[in-house]
Amino acid sequence: MTTTTSTIPVTTADPAAENSIRMLLPHTWLQSRRLLTRWRRDPMTVVQTLAYPVAMLVMLDVVLGRQVTAFAGHDALYGTVPMVAVMSALLGSLAGTITLRRECEAGLPGRLWTLPVHRASALLSRSVAEAVRIAATTTVIVGIGMALGFRFHAGALAALGFVAVPVMFGVGFAVLVTTVGLTWSNTGVVEAISLLCTLLLFFNPGFVPVSAYPGWIRPLVENQPMTAAVETMQAFSLGGPVAEPLVRTLTWSVVLIAGCAIPLVRRYRRALC
Known part of the structure; x- marks a missing residue:
């Protein structure tokens, strides 16, 4: 009697192939979609990212719009729309960091x-x-x-620049808060940063020009x-000097990313253990 043996090919993943440049883009996009x-689908993220900022924008325009417009010399929306867009970027990053902490605790x-x-x-x-x-x-x-x-007086390219500013700054801030969130397991640290961002909301030119603040606090507001x-988004919408x-x-964004990139990678790897 003749016996026939069949062999089933076993494939193993090639670490070099999965970490190749060719695979970086599709894998990144797949995880980004996730x-x-x-x-x-997370109610807290939707509220912090969109519902709360939109409600604040409408409320500020209804309650303070006329007074700020009379003081600033232009429609208050040219300050509140940029301010609320930046705030939305920061609060969304904070919500994403809390979600990451939950995923790490679950072992995902x-x-x-x-x-x-x-x-x-x-x-x-x-x-x-x-982004x-x-x-x-x-x-x-x-x-x-x-x-x-609200209108764009500097054209379509300026509108694209307007949207790009919170994207650029928000990604830098996200790197910072993600590093903080992975360094301290206590979510109270992230909540403290959220409180600080809320306080800074009242000390920027989104409400009134920097020159309107008292002299003792003006350096803090300016820097x-x-x-x-x-100020960059105001220049893109109203027109005016944008470069400075x-x-x-750009400097703030680069400093945040460059200063936190290596600690972020180390903390993330430690969180996997």
């Missing part, structure tokens, strides 16, 4: 790490998802602002990071 879907990043996916895509996808989220929410906020009377972003505030916004 994050965007997760945030869209560790399970994803064992799959044949590009190692860099895990963190890179968070920045991509943040998409901020661009989408800024567009909605601008749409609400235009319904209230806090939200001011540079708001844009350079300051």
Whole structure:
């Protein structure tokens, strides 16, 4: 009697292939879609990212719009729309960091790490998802602002620059708060940053020009990071010098990303253990 044996080929994942440049883009986009879907279905993220900022924009225009317009010399929306867009970017990043902490506690990043996916895509996808989220929410906020009377006086390219500013600044801030969230397991630290952002909301040129603040606090208002972003967006919408505030916004964004990139990678790897 003749016996026949069949062999079943066994394939193994090639670590070099899964970590190749060719695989980085599709793996990053796949994980970015997962994050965007997760945030869209999370009520806290939706409220912090969109519902709360939109409600604040309408409330500020109804309650303080006329007074601020009379004082500033231009429609108050040219301050409040940029300010609310930046605030939405920051609050959304904070909500995303809390979601990441929950995923780490549930062991999801560790399970994803064992799959044949590009190692860099895990963190890179968070920045991509943040950029998409901020661009989408800024567009909605601008749409609400235009319904209230906000307009772009410097053309379509300036409108694109307007949307790009909170994306750029928001991604830098997201890197910072993600690093903080992975360093301290206590969510109270992230909540403290949220409180600080809320306080800074009242000390920037979104309400009134910097010159209107008392002299003792004016240096803080001039040099806090939200001011540079708001002034850049005001210049893009109203028209005027853009270079100086844009350079300051770029500097803040680069400093945040460069200063937190290495600690973020280390903390993320530690969170996987």
